[in-house]
Amino acid sequence: MPHFQGDEAVNYDSRITKLVPGYELLHQLTAAQLLTLLPDESTILIVGAGTGRDIIELANANESWHFIAQDVSADMLDIAKAQFTEHGLLSRVTFHYGELTTLDAPVDAALCLLVMHFLPDNGDKNTLLQAIRRNILSSGVVFIADLVVPETQFEREAQLAMCRTLGLTEIGEQRMRHNLSHEFYPLNRIRLAELLETSELSEPHTYFKALGFSGIVCHAL
Ligand SMILES: C[S@@+](CC[C@H](N)C(=O)[O-])C[C@H]1O[C@@H](n2cnc3c(N)ncnc32)[C@H](O)[C@@H]1O
Structure with a gap:
């Protein structure tokens, strides 16, 4: 798994839009749905908040929402903190540095965008989903986006071609090609549904x- 520390954190914002086709749209569509679902003063948990993109999008969508920014990378959260300061959002965000299993905070909704695909399906994905479920209220919704198992034999190649169109260099493409098979643990739909059910979602x-990346919404059972 990438560590999202040092240069990996510093370069994240310029890198991610070339690696995830539709990265900005994913965040916009997530925000649009939460806007229709959540009332004012809601609290939203952002699992793997990274450099803060999820929160900036949502904070602009509704000025009364509050956020918990959780991540296991202090470097990513430091960048997020600087961005929130710049955008005047710092007072609306509580930070949780460390594993989600150590958080105990009832929230109205949770986002887990581009995080769970880094966890192997050996109990780690389950642990994360159960920690999300434990923190959302009984009416809570969860938005998850991950790299998933390809639906066609040409989807991964098309994904890499799209990354080149988005500005990824040839070396970057080679690295991504390697990473896609060594650093991600994509699920198919059936297995995802099983894991959600086990976690009472x-x-x-x-x-x-968008090619290999899927976003799903589910709710607490
Ligand atoms: C690809 S970034 C996504 C960041 C952000 N959600 C976005 O959409 O830009 C993945 C983030 O997940 C974090 N991460 C990895 N494993 C994690 C875990 N077990 N719990 C929480 N965050 C984790 C990484 O440190 C990194 O900041």
Whole structure:
């Protein structure tokens, strides 16, 4: 798994838009749905908040929402903190540095965008989902986006071609090609549904799909 520390954290914002086709749209669509679902003064947990993109998008969508920014990388959270300061959002964000299993905070919704695909399906994905479920209220919704198992034999190649179109260099493409098979643990739909059910989360509904990346929404059972 990438460590998201040092240069990996510093370069994240310029790198990620070339690696995830539709990265900005994913965040916009997630925010649009939360806007229709959540009332004012809601609290949203951002699992793997990274450099803060999820929160900046949501904070602009509704000025009364509060956020918990959780991540296991202090470097990513430091960058997020600087961005929130710049955008005047710092007072609306509580930081949780460390594993989600150590958080105990009831929230109205949770986002877990581009995080769970880094965890092997050896109990680690389950642990994360259960920690999300434990923190959301009984009416809570969860948005998850990950690299998933390809639906066609040409989807991964098309994904890499799209990354080149988005500005990824040839060396970057080679690295991504290697990473796709060595650093990600993509799920298929059936296995994802099983893991959600085990964690007392509902069946998933797809709201985003861009080549290898899928976004789903589910709710607490
Ligand atoms: C690809 S970034 C996504 C960041 C952000 N959600 C976004 O959409 O830009 C993945 C983030 O997940 C974090 N991460 C990795 N494993 C994690 C875990 N077990 N719990 C929480 N965060 C984790 C990494 O440190 C990194 O900041």
